[in-house]
Amino acid sequence: EVQLVESGGGLVKPGGSLRLSCAASRFIFSNYNMNWVRQAPGKGLEWVSSISSTSTYIFYADSVKGRFTISRDNAKNSLYLQMNSLGAEDTAVYYCARVGYSGYGDYFDYWGQGTLVTVSS
Amino acid sequence: DIQMTQSPSSLSASVGDRVTITCRASQSLSSYLNWYQHKPGKAPKFLIYGASTLQSGVPSRFSGSGSGTDYTLTISSLQPDDFATYYCQQTYSTPLTFGGGTRVEIK
Numbered sequence: 001e002v003q004l005v006e007s008g009g010g011l012v013k014p015g016g017s018l019r020l021s022c023a024a025s026r027f028i029f030s031n032y033n034m035n036w037v038r039q040a041p042g043k044g045l046e047w048v049s050s051i052s053s054t055s056t057y058i059f060y061a062d063s064v065k066g067r068f069t070i071s072r073d074n075a076k077n078s079l080y081l082q083m084n085s086l087g088a089e090d091t092a093v094y095y096c097a098r099v100g101y102s103g104y105g106d107y108f109d110y111w112g113q114g115t116l117v118t119v120s121s
Numbered sequence: 122d123i124q125m126t127q128s129p130s131s132l133s134a135s136v137g138d139r140v141t142i143t144c145r146a147s148q149s150l151s152s153y154l155n156w157y158q159h160k161p162g163k164a165p166k167f168l169i170y171g172a173s174t175l176q177s178g179v180p181s182r183f184s185g186s187g188s189g190t191d192y193t194l195t196i197s198s199l200q201p202d203d204f205a206t207y208y209c210q211q212t213y214s215t216p217l218t219f220g221g222g223t224r225v226e227i228k
Binding site: 004035037044045046047050059061062095097100102103104105106107108109110111112113114 | 122151152153154155157159162163164165166167170171172174176206208210212213215216217218219220221222
């Protein structure tokens with residue numbers, strides 16, 4: 001079955017940076033658009049960023065625009081999220097998710113288990 | 122941005138109960154509406170796309186309906202494995218947005 005494994009989370013000071021990775025396996029990674037979604041403690045799911053299969057189209061939530069950068073390396077079957085200028089509001093579990101497509105738009109059909117990012121001094 | 126409002130935010134129910142969760146969008150979604158199940162410490166699970174089409178492998182006790190701005194997720198007979206938080210998501214336009222979630226708890 002499809003496997004997505006996030007890594008790179010941890011404790012970082014306010015203003016710091018962190019790079020998350022998502023290793024994909026058991027599917028043809030280069031054929032799929034991918035997303036990052038996060039969940040802050042006690043809160044709901046929040047979409048963070050999307051990247052198309054060839055990196056042509058990239059989108060960000062307003063809350064992270066200008067601070068986060070999504071990227072991918074199809075040769076390494078990997079998705080990344082570079083996070084800069086981190087603040088307490090970025091504390092969350094970060095999930096990567098694969099995008100499927102129907103006649104009614106995208107859906108996130110497979111998700112990783114998540115990696116926890118804690119921003120604190 | 123499209124705002125998604127779920128109700129109720131939580132509910133208590135017993136095994137065997139029929140449960141209905143509502144999701145209202147701030148503008149018409151033309152059925153670009155998905156549902157997910159999320160348990161603590163687990164990866165979210167994709168349930169329904171296009172407002173009413175079950176993902177392969179999802180039990181038939183789950184169903185979705187709705188159109189325009191109003192959508193519902195129904196669990197016809199709640200099972201022990203169904204106690205979780207449920208989220209709707211619109212993919213009509215970016216930014217993609219989720220509802221606030223509905224926590225289904227054991228009564």
